[in-house]
Amino acid sequence: MPLALNPLDATSLLTSLGVLGVFIVLFAETGLLIGFFLPGDSLLFTAGLLCATQSAGMRLSLPLVLVAAAAGALLGAQAGYVLGRRAGRALLDRTRNARLHAGAARAEEMLARYGHGKAIVLARFVPVVRTVLNPLAGVLEVPARTFTIWQTAGGLVWTVGLVLAGYGLGSAVPNVDRYLLPLVGVIVLASLLPLGLELLRARRGSTTTPTPQKRIP
Numbered sequence: 001m002p003l004a005l006n007p008l009d010a011t012s013l014l015t016s017l018g019v020l021g022v023f024i025v026l027f028a029e030t031g032l033l034i035g036f037f038l039p040g041d042s043l044l045f046t047a048g049l050l051c052a053t054q055s056a057g058m059r060l061s062l063p064l065v066l067v068a069a070a071a072g073a074l075l076g077a078q079a080g081y082v083l084g085r086r087a088g089r090a091l092l093d094r095t096r097n098a099r100l101h102a103g104a105a106r107a108e109e110m111l112a113r114y115g116h117g118k119a120i121v122l123a124r125f126v127p128v129v130r131t132v133l134n135p136l137a138g139v140l141e142v143p144a145r146t147f148t149i150w151q152t153a154g155g156l157v158w159t160v161g162l163v164l165a166g167y168g169l170g171s172a173v174p175n176v177d178r179y180l181l182p183l184v185g186v187i188v189l190a191s192l193l194p195l196g197l198e199l200l201r202a203r204r205g206s207t208t209t210p211t212p213q214k215r216i217p
Helices: 010-017 019-031 040-052 062-087 098-123 129-139 144-172 176-191 193-208
Strands: none
Touching: 010 019, 010 040, 019 040, 019 062, 019 129, 040 062, 040 144, 062 129, 062 144, 098 129, 098 144, 129 144
């Protein structure tokens, strides 16, 4: 393994660890609170890109990347849920990281506003929130069956969607790896669209709800 491994850089992770890196990063980001800083979105997109084009002297296998991504995201989320169920809120209270506390507050707000299913799916597309929501769901005693069904659905849409997006672009555009950094930025922004649309819908709903008129005695 090269000594220059940079855990914040998707290309460095993939060139150093290959397909195994996809599994490790997604498991850590979705299952362990210490993995909140890892680049899940950009890693998935870059891995798909490297399945279609050769960059940095390597080319990945699309079937292996899809399996590793899905396994890491689904097993990680389930592990996070079990940790939260067993350790309770103390698991989140012990951390002093401000980003994690902000993510926990946002995750709890999403669970309350959208319900279990929609919140669990949407959280997959929001950095930090997708790390915190899984143990938080265990803390709040979201039913295990409900959590498993929706985290599986959200995890598959997130992982398969981003990997295939990278693969499709790499197959269609020659030398697309030269524009990797701006492309990754666009993908990360696009991954936030589902949550943005839901927030906009909720805001419009709250503004159009008529306020009850007071009766004059």
